Amino acid sequence: MLYISNHPLVAHKLSIMRDKSTNTEQFRSLLCDISELMCYEVTRDLSLDKYKIETPMQETTGFAIVDNVSIIPILRAGLGMIDGLVKLIPNARVGHIGLYRDHETHMPIEYYCKLPSEIENGISIVVDPMLATGGSAIDAIDMLKRKGAQKIRFLCLVAAPEGVKRLQDAHPDVDIYACALDECLNENAYILPGLGDAGDRIFGTD
Numbered sequence: 001m002l003y004i005s006n007h008p009l010v011a012h013k014l015s016i017m018r019d020k021s022t023n024t025e026q027f028r029s030l031l032c033d034i035s036e037l038m039c040y041e042v043t044r045d046l047s048l049d050k051y052k053i054e055t056p057m058q059e060t061t062g063f064a065i066v067d068n069v070s071i072i073p074i075l076r077a078g079l080g081m082i083d084g085l086v087k088l089i090p091n092a093r094v095g096h097i098g099l100y101r102d103h104e105t106h107m108p109i110e111y112y113c114k115l116p117s118e119i120e121n122g123i124s125i126v127v128d129p130m131l132a133t134g135g136s137a138i139d140a141i142d143m144l145k146r147k148g149a150q151k152i153r154f155l156c157l158v159a160a161p162e163g164v165k166r167l168q169d170a171h172p173d174v175d176i177y178a179c180a181l182d183e184c185l186n187e188n189a190y191i192l193p194g195l196g197d198a199g200d201r202i203f204g205t206d
Contacts, residue, residue: 035084068122120148129198134166
């Protein structure tokens with residue numbers, strides 16, 4: 001499934017992020033805000049257990065999330081999305097997958113992988129602001145599946161149709177959540193209209 005947010009707050013904040021005049025501090029803050037808003041969607045079907053609680057007035061039924069949630073950012077840009085998610089899921093475990101794109105082949109190259117133990121028990125949310133060619137997302141999900149992960153979702157801000165198709169073809173069981181589906185990739189595999197290089201804009205690098 002491909003889910004594209006239609007929430008006005010997401011559209012508003014993403015538009016400010018796209019603006020080339022938005023500075024690093026604003027970009028980081030907005031990324032955190034949007035990640036928090038999208039967290040509602042990506043966790044909509046978490047499992048709940050019932051239990052009894054006492055309000056100041058009477059006994060009633062409470063609900064507790066029973067799924068173990070792991071958040072897996074693709075380094076480095078995915079790091080900017082952690083805070084918004086952990087704010088709503090403070091007991092989430094966080095793993096890291098390090099991939100970078102070869103500027104000539106545009107293919108992802110792995111350099112780091114550290115995942116929570118028992119990743120197979122629970123839900124894994126892979127996060128990266130951009131879904132461009134789909135190569136990094138596919139490789140990251142391949143790594144998770146080799147470790148036994150079964151329930152995987154992918155969360156991004158901006159997706160290109162080419163990347164969505166590649167990811168759906170490679171992993172049809174993985175739902176994709178995005179704030180916007182953009183037009184296409186350019187000759188350098190950057191998303192148009194996009195928002196530039198998310199990692200550089202998060203960390204203030206060139």
